[in-house]
Amino acid sequence: MTITTPPNNPSASAPRLELKLSESLTARLLMIGAGFILLTEALLFVPTMANYRDDWLMNRLRTAEMVALTSANPRRDGLVGGQSSELIRAADIQSIAILQNPPAQDAAAQTPLRLEIVGAPPRGPIIRVEPEIQTIGTSILGVLATYTAPHGRYLRIIGRPQTNAAIRLEAIVAEAPLKEALLHKTWQVLFSILALSLTIGALIYAALIDGFIRPMRKLTHAIARFSVAPTDASRAFVPTGRSDEIGQAEVAFSSMQEAVRSAFLQKDRLAQLGLAVSKIAHDLRHSLGAAHLVSERLSSVDDPVVRATAPRLERALQRAINLAQSTLSFGKAQERPPEIELIYLSDALDEAADEALTEYKVSWSHDVANDLEVEIDAEHLHRILTNLIRNAAQAIIASGQAGSVRASVKVKHSQIDLHIIDTGPGLPKRVQEHLFTPFAGSGLKGGAGLGLAISLELARLNGGDIILNDTGPKGTDFIVRLVRDQEEVANSKYMA
Numbered sequence: 001m002t003i004t005t006p007p008n009n010p011s012a013s014a015p016r017l018e019l020k021l022s023e024s025l026t027a028r029l030l031m032i033g034a035g036f037i038l039l040t041e042a043l044l045f046v047p048t049m050a051n052y053r054d055d056w057l058m059n060r061l062r063t064a065e066m067v068a069l070t071s072a073n074p075r076r077d078g079l080v081g082g083q084s085s086e087l088i089r090a091a092d093i094q095s096i097a098i099l100q101n102p103p104a105q106d107a108a109a110q111t112p113l114r115l116e117i118v119g120a121p122p123r124g125p126i127i128r129v130e131p132e133i134q135t136i137g138t139s140i141l142g143v144l145a146t147y148t149a150p151h152g153r154y155l156r157i158i159g160r161p162q163t164n165a166a167i168r169l170e171a172i173v174a175e176a177p178l179k180e181a182l183l184h185k186t187w188q189v190l191f192s193i194l195a196l197s198l199t200i201g202a203l204i205y206a207a208l209i210d211g212f213i214r215p216m217r218k219l220t221h222a223i224a225r226f227s228v229a230p231t232d233a234s235r236a237f238v239p240t241g242r243s244d245e246i247g248q249a250e251v252a253f254s255s256m257q258e259a260v261r262s263a264f265l266q267k268d269r270l271a272q273l274g275l276a277v278s279k280i281a282h283d284l285r286h287s288l289g290a291a292h293l294v295s296e297r298l299s300s301v302d303d304p305v306v307r308a309t310a311p312r313l314e315r316a317l318q319r320a321i322n323l324a325q326s327t328l329s330f331g332k333a334q335e336r337p338p339e340i341e342l343i344y345l346s347d348a349l350d351e352a353a354d355e356a357l358t359e360y361k362v363s364w365s366h367d368v369a370n371d372l373e374v375e376i377d378a379e380h381l382h383r384i385l386t387n388l389i390r391n392a393a394q395a396i397i398a399s400g401q402a403g404s405v406r407a408s409v410k411v412k413h414s415q416i417d418l419h420i421i422d423t424g425p426g427l428p429k430r431v432q433e434h435l436f437t438p439f440a441g442s443g444l445k446g447g448a449g450l451g452l453a454i455s456l457e458l459a460r461l462n463g464g465d466i467i468l469n470d471t472g473p474k475g476t477d478f479i480v481r482l483v484r485d486q487e488e489v490a491n492s493k494y495m496a
Contacts, residue, residue: 029208033201041193050139052185053146056178057131057157063091064171065161068098071117088118092177094154095119099168114170121172126154146182149175215246219253226257231264316355319379338377338462345372345418345482349407352385357405360393366407374416374482380458381482384466385420387451388478392422395476399425403475411484418480419469427471435468 067087088096096118129142153175161169205213222237229235237257239250346368353364374381389405396403403423410417427435438453456466459480469477 029213030201030205033204034197037197037200038193041197045189045193046140046143047136048189049182049186050136050143053143053178053182054131054134054139056181057129057155058159060091060093060171060173061131061157061159061169062162063087064093064096064157065163065169067093067096068117068161068169069163071096092174093118094122094172094174095170096172097170099158099170100166119172122154124152124154125150126156126172127175128156128158130158132159143182146175146179149179151176212246215240215242215250219246219250223253226260230257230260231268233261236261319382338380340375340462341378342373342375343378343381344370345374345409345416346370348374348378348381349385352382353389353405355382356386356390357393360390360397362393362396363404364389364406365404366409368407368409368418372409372411372416374484376462376464376482377458380462384455384458384480387455388420388466388480391451392420392424392476395424396422401425414483414485416482416484418482420478420480421475423475426473426476427468432468432471436466 087093095116098115098117100113100115127145134142155173155175155178157171157173158168161167219237225235226237237250237254239247239254241247242250346366347370349366349368353366357364392405396405405420405422408419408421410419436452436456438450452466459466459482463483465481467479467481469479471477
C-alpha cells in the first residue's frame with residue numbers, strides 16, 4: 001500500500017461541500033417527516049370520509065323523522081305547509097314513507113305496509129342504504145361508490161325513528177348533493193393533511209437540527225479540514241463526549257485521524273532516514289572498500305594470529321560493502337534474493353557467535369551436530385544468527401547479571417527448528433506486541449528496533465521463519481525455523 005502525503009499547507013482551506021437542496025440531509029429529513037405524516041393521514045382519509053357520509057345520511061334520516069312527526073301531528077299555525085316544506089327542500093328529500101310490519105294474521109306476507117307521507121319515489125336508479133346497520137367495510141365501499149356515482153341516482157335511506165322503534169322510516173334523497181359535499185370535504189381534508197404534514201415535519205426537523213444536523217455538519221467539515229492537512233495537529237477534531245451513535249462516530253474519527261497522522265509522520269521520518277542512510281552508505285562504501293584492500297594485504301603477513309583473523313575480517317567487510325551497495329541501488333535496505341548453498345549449521349553458529357559476542361562477556365554453547373547440513377544463503381543465515389545472539393547478549397548485559405546464550409536444534413524431516421536461548425530478564429509486554437515491527441520492537445535503550453525485523457525478512461526469503469517461543473524472568477527462547485532441503489519442500493508444494 002502506498003501512502004501519499006497531501007501538501008501540508010496550514011493556510012489551505014477545506015474543500016467546500018456544495019449540495020443541491022434535494023440532496024441535502026436537511027431536505028431529506030423534512031421530506032421524510034412530512035411523508036410519514038402524509039402516509040398516516042392517507043390511511044385515515046377513507047375511513048374519515050366514510051364516517052362523514054354516514055353522518056350525512058343519518059342527518060337526512062333525522063330530518064325525515066321531524067317532517068313525519070309534524071305531518072302526523074299538524075299544528076294550527078300551519079307548520080306542515082311552512083317549515084316542513086323548507087326542511088324538505090333544504091335536505092333534498094324526494095319522498096318520505098313509514099314502513100310497518102304487517103299484522104300477525106298476515107305474517108306470511110313479505111312486503112311491509114308502506115305509508116307515503118311526503119312525495120312519491122322518483123324515477124331513476126335507487127340504491128338502498130341502512131346507516132344504522134352498516135359496518136366499516138360497507139361504509140368504505142359506500143363512500144367509494146358515491147365518488148363514482150352517475151348523475152341522477154338516488155339513495156333510499158331506511159332506519160328506525162328515535163320516537164318509535166316499532167316502525168321504520170324511509171327517506172329517498174338525491175345522491176348528487178352527497179357527492180358534492182364529499183368532494184368539498186375531500187379538498188378540506190387534503191389541505192388540512194398537507195398543512196399538518198408540513199407543520200409536523202418542520203417541528204421534527206427543528207427538534208433534530210441541534211441533536212443531529214449540526215453535529216453531522218461539524219463532523220463533515222472536520223473530515224474535510226483533515227483531508228487538507230492530515231499532519232496538522234492544530235486541526236485535530238475533538239469529540240464532544242456524546243454517548244449516542246454520533247458520539248461513537250466522533251470517537252472513531254478522532255482515533256482514525258490520530259492513527260493516520262502518526263502514519264504520515266512515520267513515513268516522513270522514514271523517508272528522511274532513508275535519505276540519510278543513502279548518503280552515509282555512499283561514503284561508507286568507499287571507506288569499506290579501502291579497509292577491504294588493507295585486510296587482503298594483512299593475509300600476507302607472517303604473523304599466525306593475523307593470518308587466522310584476516311579471512312574473517314575480509315568476510316565481514318565484504319558483507320558490509322554488499323549491504324551499502326544494496327542500500328544505494330534500491331534507495332532502501334532491500335534484501336537481495338537468496339543464493340542457496342549447502343552449509344554446516346554448527347560452523348555457521350560458531351562464526352555468528354564469534355562476531356556477535358566480541359564485545360560482550362557472555363558464555364556461549366550449542367549442541368548442534370557437526371555434520372548437520374542446511375540449504376540456505378550463508379550470508380543471510382549469518383546475519384540472522386548474529387542479530388539474535390547479539391540481542392540476547394545485550395539483554396543479559398543490560399540486566400547487570402551474569403548469563404549465557406546457547407543453541408539447540410530439533411530436526412523434523414525437512415524442517416530444522418533452531419532454538420536461541422538466553423538467561424536474560426525476558427521481553428516486556430509492550431515490546432512483544434511490536435516485536436518484528438521496524439523502529440518499534442526494541443526493548444533496549446538506544447536500540448533501533450531493526451535487528452529482529454531484518455532477521456525475520458531474511459528467514460522468510462529463505463523459506464523459513466522466526467518465532468518467539470517463550471519469554472519470562474528466566475530468559476527468552478527464539479525459534480529460527482530453517483529448511484533442510486529446499487528441493488524437497490519445493491516438490492511437496494508442487495505436489496500439493
